Amino acid sequence: MPYCSHCGRPVEETDLYCGSCGARQPVPERPAGPFASISSRNASLLCYIPLVGWIAAIVVLASQRFKTDREVRFHAFQGLYLFVVWLVVDWAVGPFFHFAGEVSQVSLAAILKLALLGTWIYMLVKTSQGVTVKLPVLGELAERSLAEQQ
Numbered sequence: 001m002p003y004c005s006h007c008g009r010p011v012e013e014t015d016l017y018c019g020s021c022g023a024r025q026p027v028p029e030r031p032a033g034p035f036a037s038i039s040s041r042n043a044s045l046l047c048y049i050p051l052v053g054w055i056a057a058i059v060v061l062a063s064q065r066f067k068t069d070r071e072v073r074f075h076a077f078q079g080l081y082l083f084v085v086w087l088v089v090d091w092a093v094g095p096f097f098h099f100a101g102e103v104s105q106v107s108l109a110a111i112l113k114l115a116l117l118g119t120w121i122y123m124l125v126k127t128s129q130g131v132t133v134k135l136p137v138l139g140e141l142a143e144r145s146l147a148e149q150q
Ligand SMILES: [Zn+2]
Pocket: 004, 005, 006, 007, 008, 009, 018, 019, 020, 021, 022, 023
C-alpha cells in the first residue's frame, strides 16, 4: 500500500487525494506514445504485416518506448528491408525483364512476390511464437543497422 506523499499516512493506490490531509497524490508515470500499451512481441509482429508493416517498423524505430529493445528493433529493421525487397521487385524486376517478353516478366515478378508474401506470413507465425528468425542477407543487414545505432 502506498503512503501519502505529504503526511505519510496510508492511501489507496487509486486515490488522487489523501483522505487524511487532502494533499494531491503523484500520478504514476506511464510511457507515452503510440506503443504505450503494446507488448514487444506485438510491436514486432506489426512490422511483418505484408505491405504495410514498414509503417509500424518506422514508428517502432522512431519511438522512445523501444529505443533500447534490440529484439523489437531487429524485427523492425528486418521488416523494413523485406518491404524494400518488395519495392525492388515491383519497380526494377518488371522493366528489367521487359525485353524477355510479357509472359516471363509477369511470372517472374509474381513468383518473387509470392515468395515475399510467404516470407512475411512465415515471419508473422514465427514471431508470434516468440521465435526470432534471422533471414539470410536481410537479417545481416538488420543486425548491421542495429550495431550502427548503438
Ligand atoms: Zn496526507
